[in-house]
Amino acid sequence: MPELIDVAIVGGGPAGLAAAVTLGRSLRTVALVDAASPRNRFSTHAHNVLGNEGISPADLLAKGREEAASYGAALVDATVTRITGTRGDFTVFYDGGEVRARRIVLATGLTDVLPELDGLAEGWGTDVLHCPYCHGYEVRGQKIAVIATDPGAAHQAKLFGNLSDHVTVVPLDHRPDEEECAELTRLGVVVSGSTAARAVRENGALRGVELADGTLVKADAAVVAPLMRPNLELYESLGGRPETNSAGVKCVDTGEGGKTDIDGVWIAGNVSNIGAIVISSAASGVSAGAAINMDLIEEAARANG
Ligand SMILES: Cc1cc2nc3c(=O)[nH]c(=O)nc-3n(C[C@H](O)[C@H](O)[C@H](O)COP(=O)(O)OP(=O)(O)OC[C@H]3O[C@@H](n4cnc5c(N)ncnc54)[C@H](O)[C@@H]3O)c2cc1C
Structure with missing residues (x-):
């Protein structure tokens, strides 16, 4: 023993x-x-x-x-x-x-547990991020897509909106309500009309998020709420x-x-x-x-x- x-x-x-x-x-x-x-x-x-x-x-x-x-x-x-x-x-x-x-x-x-969206998992921890205090400064000023899967998305978009003027919220399983959208607009954050279809990667790096209507929201980084x-x-x-x-x-x-x-x-x-x-x-x-x-x-x- x-x-x-x-x-x-x-x-x-x-x-x-x-x-x-x-x-x-x-x-x-x-x-x-x-x-x-x-x-x-x-x-x-x-x-x-x-x-x-x-x-x-x-x-x-x-x-x-x-x-x-x-x-x-x-x-x-x-x-x-x-x-x-x-x-x-x-x-x-x-x-x-x-x-x-x-x-x-x-x-x-x-x-x-990451949201289910093609192309996200490959970038987890490099260009697919969750925490503004862990990696926000590193993507300051860049094009950022916040993948909205729950009511915390507006909160995340506000935090990343503080670091960049190029933040777009892309609904996946969740869409911010009217009041949240108005607040986000006042902070310069865009909310896309269509939902996320897949994350597009090229040579190992994120290029953007393709929407269900076929348009591409260009992004250097995606923000998710695992x-x-x-x-x-x-x-x-x-x-x-x-x-x-x-x-x-x-x-x-x-x-x-x-x-x-x-x-x-x-x-x-x-x-x-x-x-x-x-x-x-x-x-x-x-x-x-x-x-x-x-x-x-x-x-x-x-x-x-
Ligand atoms: C992508 C990413 C980036 C991050 N970047 C930052 C950052 O820049 N700055 C920051 O402050 N925080 C960052 N964090 C958060 C940080 O990783 C966590 O807060 C921290 O690691 C938590 O420490 P912990 O000891 O609780 O758990 P962990 O660091 O996860 O360690 C837990 C350990 O327990 C072991 N374990 C689990 N089960 C068992 C078992 N049954 N038997 C034996 N071992 C077991 C695991 O293997 C692991 O080694 C990041 C998180 C993620 C996901």
């Missing part, structure tokens, strides 16, 4: 790695198991990462892994398939082995019951530091907050690490009292 360590972390993106650093610096024994599919792996640069502006996502994680390992965290490259046990003695099973830990951090991220599905399978398999929000997405209502309703289990990063970016995901990992460290201290204080 493997020795019992303090904390097992599932997921080695910014959230999981930050938790590993915080716990390692608190002299906790840590194992981090990661399947190496961070959400932003499709992009070459990560922005709004203070102190590491524009760094490649792979380089950022390599630095984070080095830092976590320097404080003693054991890094395992594998996919966790199952977690059993309860607070004080969980077993985390991954392909090729298992680890026993007193506490768990789930930092498994989320899965982006359906963001938190990777909650392990949480649910432990008995966690996520809520379903108004957009039909499962989410977990956490307490301080990402504490869940499963005793001994914390969550951090995009799996608990779909709006988190790199730096806020890392911040939540630090909070989860700190909360677990305190929880272990309190447990020892009670046991010795």
Whole structure:
């Protein structure tokens, strides 16, 4: 039977790695198991990462892994398939082995489900974008098509309209209402009459969005709102019951530091907050690490009292 360590972390993106650093610096024994599919792996640069502006996502994680390992965290490259046990003695099973830990951090991220439109997936993370704070500055002043699939489209169009005078909203599954169209017009954003039929690519780059009526809305970048599905399978398999929000997405209502309703289990990063970016995901990992460290201290204080 493997020795019992303090904390097992599932997921080695910014959230999981930050938790590993915080716990390692608190002299906790840590194992981090990661399947190496961070959400932003499709992009070459990560922005709004203070102190590491524009760094490649792979380089950022390599630095984070080095830092976590320097404080003693054991890094395992594998996919966790199952977690059993309860607070004080969980077993985390991954392909090729298992680890026993007193506490768990789930930092498994989320899965982006792109709108179904030919030609979009090929450009995801390069010229098919979702977040003005991640890549908006890079497409400032360019021709931008916002593919409208839900009521958030007007919001996205306003944000990208702040960065370019050439923004067109192209309805796909959703069309902004009259009031939204009036606001967008006042901001210089155009709403196309016809709906999107396909994204047109040439030599690997986006050229525009072809409409159902055959016209082409020229675009250097397309903006989409992927359906963001938190990777909650392990949480649910432990008995966690996520809520379903108004957009039909499962989410977990956490307490301080990402504490869940499963005793001994914390969550951090995009799996608990779909709006988190790199730096806020890392911040939540630090909070989860700190909360677990305190929880272990309190447990020892009670046991010795
Ligand atoms: C295209 C794109 C570009 C982006 N650009 C930026 C940007 O420029 N700036 C910015 O701040 N944010 C950006 N983001 C957002 C950023 O990627 C996320 O906020 C951040 O990666 C979330 O960190 P995380 O640790 O929660 O999850 P992730 O980084 O997604 O890491 C989760 C990790 O958990 C692993 N995992 C999942 N399940 C298991 C399992 N069962 N067993 C083992 N491991 C598992 C995954 O393989 C992955 O490595 C971008 C997002 C996208 C989609």
